[in-house]
Amino acid sequence: NAGVTQTPKFRILKIGQSMTLQCTQDMNHNYMYWYRQDPGMGLKLIYYSVGAGITDKGEVPNGYNVSRSTTEDFPLRLELAAPSQTSVYFCASSANLYSNQPQHFGDGTRLSIL
Amino acid sequence: KNEVEQSPQNLTAQEGEFITINCSYSVGISALHWLQQHPGGGIVSLFMLSSGKKKHGRLIATINIQEKHSSLHITASHPRDSAVYICAVRLIQGAQKLVFGQGTRLTINP
Numbered sequence: 343n344a345g346v347t348q349t350p351k352f353r354i355l356k357i358g359q360s361m362t363l364q365c366t367q368d369m370n371h372n373y374m375y376w377y378r379q380d381p382g383m384g385l386k387l388i389y390y391s392v393g394a395g396i397t398d399k400g401e402v403p404n405g406y407n408v409s410r411s412t413t414e415d416f417p418l419r420l421e422l423a424a425p426s427q428t429s430v431y432f433c434a435s436s437a438n439l440y441s442n443q444p445q446h447f448g449d450g451t452r453l454s455i456l
Numbered sequence: 457k458n459e460v461e462q463s464p465q466n467l468t469a470q471e472g473e474f475i476t477i478n479c480s481y482s483v484g485i486s487a488l489h490w491l492q493q494h495p496g497g498g499i500v501s502l503f504m505l506s507s508g509k510k511k512h513g514r515l516i517a518t519i520n521i522q523e524k525h526s527s528l529h530i531t532a533s534h535p536r537d538s539a540v541y542i543c544a545v546r547l548i549q550g551a552q553k554l555v556f557g558q559g560t561r562l563t564i565n566p
Contacts, residue, residue: 375553384460384542384556400553432499444489444501445554452497 344368348433348448355423355455363418363451365433373436374416375445376400376408378429385432391416423455459483462543462557470565475530477560479543482524489554490517490528491542499542502528533564 349364367374372393377385387400391410405427407419416435420427430452434445460481469475479488490502503510503517505526510517514533519526530537543557 377556382558384458384558385544385554386556387553390553430497434499444504446501447491447499450497450499 346433346435346446346448348431348451350451351449352452353454355420355453357423357425357455359423360419360421361423363420363431363433363453365416365418365448366414367416367433367435367446368414369435369437369446370413371435371437371446372413373438374410375434375436376406376416376418377432377434378402378427379432379450380429388418388431420453425455427453428455429453458558459555460543460545460557462541462560464560465558466561466563468563468565469533471534473533473564475533475537475562475564477528477541477543477562479526479528479557480524481526481543481545481555483545483555484548485524485545486548487546488519488526489544489546490526491544493540493542493559495539502541530562535564535566538562538564 346367375390376388379385386402389408391397394413397408430450432450433448436445437443463478487506489504493499514531516529540559540561542559544554
């Protein structure tokens with residue numbers, strides 16, 4: 343039971359570098375989400391997708407980009423890393439909005455920008 | 457003011473105590489989630505409820521829609537219950553996203 347898989351688990355970047363956080367799910371879920379979690383704060387939605395080819399901004403999208411070419415994969419791209427993007431990033435998926443199904447979360451990616 | 461407020465922010469108790477964590481929200485919702493985040497960081501969904509009460513083992517979640525309030529109770533608490541408990545609501549408007557509380561850090565001492 344893989345569920346939602348995120349890679350890498352940890353990463354240190356220098357300011358200005360770029361990287362892609364990978365997220366894949368094997369539950370055939372239509373909905374996928376990227377969140378960031380800062381110390382003492384609730385999770386904030388960065389981007390979400392309701393299906394392959396469809397993405398939309400969440401609360402804090404600046405500095406990030408996403409794509410959804412397949413149902414399984416939802417990568418998050420940081421183009422020019424900034425210290426403010428130091429955070430823990432969680433990917434999640436759910437079957438659909440109106441079923442009695444929870445969101446399933448990956449284990450997170452801890453990202454530090456120095 | 458946050459749309460979802462949890463209390464307390466931190467809670468320390470002795471093994472065996474009855475634990476209550478509260479969540480209040482100020483917006484119209486279609487569902488409320490309780491999540492558990494262990495020190496390793498992974499997040500697990502405990503409950504999703506839109507009315508009444510749900511029970512799973514020693515955990516009980518209740519919601520009062522009229523009062524815009526939910527509680528998570530843990531009976532016979534154990535050190536392995538130590539974690540951050542997170543309340544999240546699914547909005548009626550913009551139902552494709554969840555709005556999260558800041559979490560309650562629970563520590564159960566043996």
